[in-house]
Amino acid sequence: MPPTYRHRRIHRILSTAAGLATVGALVAALPASAGGGRPGGHGHGLPGRYQDVQLLSFNDLHGNLEPPAGSSGRVTELQADGTSKTVDAGGVEYLATHLREARKGKKYSITAGAGDMVGASPLISGLFHDEPTIAALNKLDLDVTSVGNHEFDEGAKELARLQNGGCHPKDGCYDDDSEKFRGADFPYLAANVTDEKTGKPLLKPYWVWKKNGVKVGFIGVTLEGTPNIVSADGVKGLKFGDEVETINKYAKVLQKQGVKSIVALIHEGGAPASTAYNYDCDSPGAGDGISGPIVDIAKNVTPAVDALVTGHTHQAYACTINDPAGKPRMVTSASSFGRLYTDTTLTYDRRTGDIARTAVKATKSVNRVVTRDVTKAADMTALITKWKTLSAPIASRPLGYIAGEIGNTGAESPLGDLIADAQLAYARSVDPEADVALMNPGGIRAPLTYAASGGEGDGVVTYGEAYTVQPFANTVNLVNLTGAQLVTALQQQVSGSNEAAPKILQISGGLTYTLDLTKAGAARVVTDSVKLNGSAIDPAASYRVAMNSFLAGGGDGFAELGKGTNVVVGGDDLAALEAYLTANSSAGTPYPVPAANRITVVK
Template sequence: MPATSQSNPSRGRRTFRMLAAAITLASAGALAAALPADAHDSKHSRPLPSRYQDVQLLSFNDLHGNLEPPSGSSGRVTELQADGTTKTIDAGGVEYLATHLRQARQGHPYSVTAAGGDMVGASPLISGLFHDEPTIEALNKLDLDVTSVGNHEFDEGAKELGRLQNGGCHPTDGCYTDTPFEGADFPYLAANVLNEKTGKPILKPYWVWKKKDVKIGFIGVTLEGTPGIVSAEGVKGLTFKDEVETINKYAKVLQRQGVKSIVALIHEGGFPASTAYNYDCDAPGAGAGISGPIVDIAKNVTPAVDALVTGHTHNAYVCTINDPAGRPRMVTSASSFGRLYTDTTLTYDRFTGDIARTAVKSANHVVTRDVPKAPDMTQLISKWNTLAAPIGNRPIGYISADVPNTGTESPMGDLIADAQLAYGKQLDPETDLALMNPGGVRAGLTYAAKAGEGDGVVTYAEGFTVQPFANTVNLQDFTGAQVIQALKEQVSGANAAAPKILQPSSGLTYTLDLTKSGADRVVTDSIRLNGAPIDPAATYRVATNSFLAGGGDGFTTLGLGTNDLVGADDLAALAQYLTAGSSATSPIAPPVPNRITIVQ
């Protein structure tokens, strides 16, 4: 590519006429190539712009309100070394993210920052307690230009998302500070999220970034399957359309407006062959490189789109996937929780108004914690922590060791299920069992002391990090046959390709045979409740959260329960269980994850 060729000779009409007398004008491109490297507009004595302009696209995704550095594995990334080994690096924290982004922008006058959704939702206490106003404030300070919506942007419904965009005090909690909440300085894009009544997008479908004569359009979508992973109340009155059809539709709209450089922000992702953030999935011998839903999306999105910024799966990758015309196209994701950011160079061609695809380059970078903290972010965190402290620092229980959120059956998942069973029995002594969805368990509990507490103390803030969704604990009646069917739905139907293993309360046991396929992986004859086989004809009282009670995560059978009883929120149930069942001298031990026997 002639990266030093000059462009737009019409801006210097005198130069244009002189050249026209000497050569035959075959095309504007031929003329541009004929201009000398130091071509000037002689009338105004200024240099003509280069034909090609590098535009820096900085991007990240799935921040989930993690303003403070995330702890444990959530605050580390894996780096592939030259010798093939790996090492882990502590990463994340908005104070460091701000510094890295600001440093990355230096020397790049043409720079735009975009995000791939889930900026908020499932957030730690410092943000979630205040309905994520602190995160929006932080994103404004980060100079975020645009983001797509993600599924978690709908945790509190479309009206609350509109408030985050437009500002205003919370309808029930009011204003948290003397300064009214102003909302996001950047547009949330929701091209494929329609109001059922009007059939129109609930927020802007696209946005155009402009810098002098350079313009790039952004189209934002979330995954079409959002209703299956968000509470029914959160998506009430909304329709979610196909990602590819929507992007292709608005790409045509942008083209009709003269915008030919287009980036799609897609809250859907893939699964790279390596967990290392710097794994080269395009390298020879890299194998499958990347798999998952984003592959089919990328293969079918119109070639008019020049790059795809993705998210949702919390993975890190920078890959090329061929578009429908067979041309390689960049597809990126920057992990989650602000641990990485992606730096992509888009080479804009002023002659065509399009991106020169052969010049696109991209890489993920670690948000290391060895750089100075951004003072404005430190001040923001301090302000909100001061407001949250009276609630967040309150002890709610004691543990004797770490309660990790790892494995097919996790100790943390078992503990939550036990808490919901105990709470269910308080509401109705006939409650038999509890089931907890794994995606609702956002972290484990750490034994080591944090500032202001001792070893083994569990604070409300820590509990909030584990269960931030404010789901209610619901009781419903199911037949034994329905309980068996629900367990089989863990590994079949919508969950066949990516199983979602429910966390069982104490007393429920069964075998999961991974050598088999589909629903057969749940061994029916092995299912026991307190040692007795589940009776298909009997009625069982089951405690779940409101998300599962609505059939979420592909558990359609759990949406068919009867004799509903809605209790308090699930965090309150966990706090009550820890408070009643532990003390400083008698802490709760982590449950042994032996309720599911796994055959491999």
């Protein structure tokens, strides 16, 4: 979900102006290849035929430098007796320690990402246009990553700046001249993102890691549907190609260059049958163990690619899916927010230059938890302290009070109810005739926790916490929709591009309906159950509907919402939440946890 520029929200820390690297300069700045440079040094004597290469990978960090709060900072772990437990996880201080420990004794080690390293970030990173996260990734020794959809939140020029460095064109530099933002030390790959006019790739499509005769190529792509989930401004002038066609194309290019060991970094994913990070999706009876877009991609990507590192769905899996030749191939994802990393062993055959994917010499992957029971990495602590100090005057400002944790899980979530009610209240301050508000679930990035980590006191909601929930700087818009259009929009939650992975809109008080998950497609929305304040929706009547600017543009597959008329562009969505909490809560009367009972779900 895209932001407009955050300068409406950001209090400038420093305002020194500086130039911005052009997109054209981005490709030229990327290295053709590099050595791993990992602990372990060079081996002694002649190498054997087979060489194990360690591939550490993670995805969807989203600027979570501090340990994520609430459910966003936990993973589910299956136990030997069949039960499960939750484990606190995440935080770059711990991620750095785990990765550095994992590399010890490994002479050949590569660290890669599968996109959305930045974007939709908590305030400590988002306030500074994610410069802190890029600095952290540099310290993590990330070798390479694909782009994700959120890398385009602020457009191609800003992505070029994150790669090449330089001060932000609107907000200037945040550090003194001795510490100007230098950009990413690692290459961003986007093989399937091209300039509409020239047809040339926006970024370098592939990169080759080399060490002592071992060569591993990486091809990076984001999901073809990126324009459907990013603002038009963010992807203006860009074309997003088919993932399979693009990977297969550049696999041939790498093979012609003598690179036969290839890994695809794909910002698209799937959903395993279990949410536990250590679920064995290849166990007997599990079937494929995974569903979603990545399955078809994996089944059609050329056998020349030896492993697929994926993301986007924020799920955890390490599964095998057969390639077009019928050979099993690893497909992995490390959840999100830095809670996990994947440890993969690639068995490199020096004789063939390829990865041995046989029953004896198989590629093996396992997801590992970024637990918080290890020593924090001191350099990451220093980095967080620096940016937290700069953001503290803004982040610590209290907005309101809550009676308990307000979560963001489930088809209808308590936090979704709160945000929708806040937007309806704001809309009625602009137009008293506003009837209902809709909020897309992808725009809610974290829960509102009761006992926050900031030390400000139980139940206090600070600006920093609210920013983490809604970091996109959208506006709250009002449009007219007919009753028929409103029902169609509800049906689009579970049909068309959203049928396989429904996106259930969060709704303001007064709107109710039944969602029957035993049915298929649009029929899941029981039409005659859709009511507003107890009265059936009139298909011919006009309703005044509030929603954020992303939805008003038809984002997330809600084309019908983009057809609204009599449009009024309102103010910032986070400001609407702030005003609502301030008006409806106090230390003595905190805001109650919403019941989340507006949508009746039939399973």
